[in-house]
Amino acid sequence: MNALDELTDSFSRLPGIGKKSASRISYHLLKTDQAFLERFARQLLTLHDRIKGCSICGAYTENDPCAICSDPTRDRTVICVVEQPQDVQIIEASREFKGMFHVLGGVIAPLEGIGPDKLSVAQLQKRIQSDGVKEVIIATNPTVEGDTTALYLRRILENTGVTVTRLASGLPVGGDLEYADKLTLARSFRGRVSL
Numbered sequence: 001m002n003a004l005d006e007l008t009d010s011f012s013r014l015p016g017i018g019k020k021s022a023s024r025i026s027y028h029l030l031k032t033d034q035a036f037l038e039r040f041a042r043q044l045l046t047l048h049d050r051i052k053g054c055s056i057c058g059a060y061t062e063n064d065p066c067a068i069c070s071d072p073t074r075d076r077t078v079i080c081v082v083e084q085p086q087d088v089q090i091i092e093a094s095r096e097f098k099g100m101f102h103v104l105g106g107v108i109a110p111l112e113g114i115g116p117d118k119l120s121v122a123q124l125q126k127r128i129q130s131d132g133v134k135e136v137i138i139a140t141n142p143t144v145e146g147d148t149t150a151l152y153l154r155r156i157l158e159n160t161g162v163t164v165t166r167l168a169s170g171l172p173v174g175g176d177l178e179y180a181d182k183l184t185l186a187r188s189f190r191g192r193v194s195l
Contacts, residue, residue, distance in 0.1 A: 058103030
């Protein structure tokens with residue numbers, strides 16, 4: 001296996017990139033100037049050093065706490081609970097939600113050995129108790145695991161006095177927030193329902 005094959009194999013391991021796309025990217029990089037390649041390599045090498053999880057919400061950030069948690073104009077009485085850090089940016093792009101976020105770090109998936117103890121549920125409970133939260137919006141993906149996680153969160157939050165809602169229909173069943181368009185997300189926030 002030569003260097004070009006190795007690079008193509010590495011790119012093909014990224015989500016959404018098949019062998020053909022990986023090959024096109026590799027050949028494109030061969031034609032790219034050295035300065036770009038060096039900058040790109042530095043960005044990859046320093047990614048883990050520069051980007052961390054926010055100590056409050058868990059979203060990806062260079063500065064801790066993140067820009068959302070540091071923003072005094074955000075509504076701190078509403079927390080939107082999402083599965084992964086990238087879901088925060090997807091919802092932010094809809095410009096519909098002005099509250100805070102909480103990243104679970106996944107969903108309950110017993111077949112994969114992921115229970116509630118492996119998610120940031122305890123941190124969510126602490127935030128609700130200490131921050132005067134009035135509503136928790138559950139924005140897990142509409143999958144079996146996402147629904148299971150939503151029902152679990154509703155159950156553990158039902159005696160806290162907090163209103164628990166879930167994003168309304170509009171998101172496709174079995175789909176991910178990552179692939180939802182801005183209008184669908186906006187409608188889902190406006191039409192959320194109690195669990």
